[in-house]
Structure formats: structure tokens, C-alpha cells
Amino acid sequence: MTVRARVLARAAAAAIAAAAMVLPGLFATAQQIDMNVVDQPGYQPTPGEEQLTGAYERQEVFFRTSEPPGTIIIDTNQRFLYLVQPNNRALRYGIGVGRQGFQWSGLERIARKQEWPDWRPPPEMIERQPYLPRFMAGGPGNPLGARAMYLGKTVYRIHGTNQPQTIGHAVSSGCFRLVNEDVTDLYDRVPVGTKVIIKQAVAL
């Protein structure tokens, strides 16, 4: 294990402990935290790492819904984002979702779009990792990736990531992350005002 890997592992443990202490009043489920990972600001994944395979690879699928084409439907439990297409079809993207205690459901609209968004680590992250810059200008290696779409007046976004290995996992603070190629594809397809439905099945 490299020094950096050890540091990240320690930081991940601290992050999970902190998350357990500060569960917000969102719609928490019994879903397990299935990946111990912290942000890796500045990390630039290789093209190979960014290439998703299998179910999480972007693909057109059969999808029955009463929502009109152009609507985004996020299935938190399945880790998929659907962009509804005509004729019972949808484009399906693999996503990373909020970790336990940071998942939510609701109806929002895309309020703003941003290419290469800037990143500001939250205060609790600065507390854990005081060596971080308090602001990182957007660009390759930025944890928010290549594009961001802001959801209504919430603090949540659909955004890219520099950690493609987190797709399919519950890792975020409530945002939805796609690999940069996918978030760029989605960004180019949807305008401001797009309806976004965030679904989350209640675990029994």
C-alpha cells in the first residue's frame, strides 16, 4: 500500500465516522455504505479508467413511463439516470449517488448549467483535510468533473467526477455523479428548466 493510499484510507475512515455523526434530516434509507472513498482533488483518471462497461455504460434501453421525452428520472437505488426518449425508450447512464443518510427524493428542475465547475470543499472536509485549498478552479482533476447541472434551489447537482470508479456506488453527499464523457453528453442534451425526478425506493 502506497503512502498516498494509506492516507486516503485513513481519510476515508474519518469521513465515514464524521458522516455517521452528522446525518442530516434527509430521507435516509437502510442502504449500506458500499464504498469507502473520499474525494481525490486533482486526481486525473486515465481514459481507460473513465470507460465504463456493462450495465453502467451509457446505453439506450426500453423504459416505460408517463413522463414526457426530455425528462430526467434518477433511480437512486439502481444507480441509474434515465433521460426519457420517445416510444418507451430512454438513454440510461450509470451514476454514483448519496451515501447512507445523504439520499433524497423529490421533483426539481435544472436551474443552471456550468461547464468545468469550480469546487469548494465543504467545511467538514476542510476540518478533516486542512491541507486542501478552500477553492479549486474548475478543470481536469476537479472533483466536480467536466459539467454540472444545478437542481432547483437545492445544494445538489448532477455533475461529472474525477473518480470513475465510484460510478454504481453510494459515495456522495447527495449529488449525482457521472463520468465526464457521460455528463458532457447529458449536458448537451438537456436545457435549463428540464424536469428531474429523483426516485428512491424505501428499504424495508
Next chain:
Amino acid sequence: MGIALRGWAFALGAVGTASLAGCQTESAPPPVAAIPSVTSDQIIGKWGLASYHRDSDRDRTIKEARAQCNKPYVIGKGPSGGVMMYLADQPQLSELVLKAGPDGKTYLGPPGDAGTADDRQVLDVDPASFTTIWVDPDNAARYGTMVYERCGKRA
């Protein structure tokens, strides 16, 4: 007898040493650590810290750094005259020193040689700001160019 031989040996040794010393060319003086152009006192204080990867983002990153003084990066004086700062990925403070490199650049890092992997290069120092970039290419790629803007009253 033994003592006498040891005395001769000592005498021969002394003569030999003197002869060698007389033949030696002038040796290079021991290296003297160059004095860095930046002092610890110049960087002690509270700073707004921000970073960028593309030069085109520098100006707005400086503005953002000035806006980060509600979460300042505090640089204190170290017990040995250095400064207390964080190394990359280490949440514990370390005492770092300013070092002049043989390349004429100023570095900030653990005591020892200048320009090693744990060092930052220090650039563009003035009373209100300074800039650093990690020597280690991995750290430099991840954290980018870091801008420190002094918090509080500006000169």
C-alpha cells in the same frame, strides 16, 4: 622496543601527512547554504488559500483566495524558527523551513536539501500574497498552483 617502533611510526606518519598536505591542490570550500530570498516572517499569518490548474484561471483564483478568509489557512511560527504548515495529504502540522535551491529558486519544506519531493517552490512573494507549487509532479498535478492571499488589513 615496541614503544620506540610506535614512536617511529608516528613520526613517519606525521611526515607523510605533512608531505601530502604540501602536495594537495586547494580543495573546494565546504558548501555554504545559500540564504533564501524569503523569510519565515513574510509568510506567517492567516491566508485565504485557493488553487488553479490553468493559467487563465489565475486572476479569478486570486479573488477567490481573498474570499476564503472565513476558512483561513494559518501559518504559525515553528519552535525552531521555521513555519508550521501542512505537507501534502497530511492533516498534522509540520515545521518547514525556507530553503534556497542551487537553481536560485526558493523552496519551502522539511529541513534538508532544497527541491526535494516534499518541498513546494515559492513564487511571487509580496506582503499580501505568495504562490506555491509542489515539486512532486503528482502533488502538483492534483493540487495545482496554490495561491495564498493574506487575510486582514492589506497594505
